[in-house]
Amino acid sequence: MLDHRDIRHPGLGTVRVFLVRRSVAHDPMGCVAAVTGSGRALASVDVDIHADELHFADPATDTTGNTFVTYNPGRYDGVLVLVPDADGFEDIGWNDTTDYYSGGRFAYYHARLAGPGQDGRYTIVRSENPCVPSCAQGATTQVTLRWDGHEYLPAG
Known part of the structure; x- marks a missing residue:
């Protein structure tokens, strides 16, 4: 196990979320698993990681009630919500x-x-590259995504 956090779930009460590293065919894999206070296991999320690159954000949960985990499969970072x-x-x-x-x-x-x-919310800054004419020559731009209550959409 890499880490765990107790988070407040609006319908299930306190939920313990675990970040676990496991090897699958010599490749490190990460797993985000959660258990309710009564011991019921919730659906887990597998993610490809490099070494132990699976972490909770600090703070793990923002004012939206969403919980954030960062990962890195070997080249660029990623965010799980x-x-x-x-x-x-x-x-x-x-x-x-x-x-x-x-x-x-x-x-x-x-x-x-x-x-x-200031509003207590995270935003997600995603880099995008259209790979035109190639990924090496394509222009990388950044898009800021904000929570609208249902999904993360470009700000603006």
């Missing part, structure tokens, strides 16, 4: 091929957290 729902947390939404570099609905690769700001 645990968004509470009735059963535990919303599905991270990895794409169909579980390509940890592409991200998902609440998984942002090549991204970092900013804040929390």
Whole structure:
């Protein structure tokens, strides 16, 4: 186990969230697992990591009630957002091929957290490169994403 935090879940009370490192075929994998106060295991999230690069943000939860975990699969950092729902947390939404570099609905690769700001909320700063004419020659831009109550959308 790398770390754990007790967080306040709006429907389930105190939930303990664990960050675990495990090896799969000699490749380090991370796992975000959670257990309710009554001992019920919630759905876990697997993530490709380099070494032990799986950490809680500080603070782990912002005023939205979302919990933030940073990871690095070996090149760029990423951010996982645990968004509470009735059963535990919303599905991270990895794409169909579980390509940890592409991200998902609440998984942002090549991204970092900013804040929390004056409003007590984190924003996610995501780098994007259209790879035109190639990834090496493409212009990398940064987009700041803000929570709208349902998802993270570009600010502006």
